[in-house]
Amino acid sequence: MTWLFKPWPLLTLFLSLWLTGCATAPAYNYDALIAAKPRSILVIPPANNSLEVNAPYIYLSTISRPLGNKGYYVFPVAVIDTFMRENGLPTPEEMNLVPLDKLYQHIGADAVLYTTINDWGQKYNIISSNTVVNVSMRLVDARTGVQLWDASVNAVRGSDSSSNSLVGNLISAVAAQIANSISDQTEEVSRMATNQAIYQPQKGLLEGPYALPKE
Secondary structure, eight states, rough: OOOOOOOHHHHHOOOOHHHHHHHOOOOOOOHHHHHHHOOOOEEEOOOOOSTTTHHHHHHHTTTTHHHHHHTTOOHHHHHHHHHHHHHOOOOOHTTSSSSSHHHHHHHHEEEEEEEEOOOEEEEEEEEOOOOOOOOEEEEOOOOOOEEEEEEEEEEEEEOOOOOOSHHHHHHHHHEEEEEEESSSOOOHHHHHHHHHHHHTTTTSSOOOOOOOOOO
16 A cells, blocks of 8 residues: 655644744733823832842933823922832832822822832953843832733843954953943943833833824
């Protein structure tokens, strides 16, 4: 008896797997955000899982402008930080533990943005260096506790090296380390991370009620 090889089932399987791999990722579900219609956002100083003690306030300085550009009223972050410190909450970790109903009662924000810094700082290898900011954020309805939006981003800026030799790369790495010790790039990279999270296609934060009309 002659056995005939029929490739069609195998071909069908490969085609199915290929189509699955090429499928477009589903768009973010904005139903909760659209239903809540927040007009104002309270930004809590970030919780810090990195080793850099100054990371929360460096990152905090980069977040108000993109939220404002998106069309939301952002409570002044310095004023909120001072208010919480004066009320017995000296660290960002303690500020993140304040119940939502208390924040809504005393401040009146429609939504609260919580941010966590997962990694931060300059990483030095033998022949290269990177400045890394890894953050995750979530926007929560201050009245109901429902999560309205979330994002995670890892922003990295590497040292430039135009040399193809090991000696040249080592010299470039040493020069980059000296330069970075004088001029910290984490503020610029954290601003890049914030913009990536808020403006990312299909998953970024929707425009708020105060967004300027597009020309």
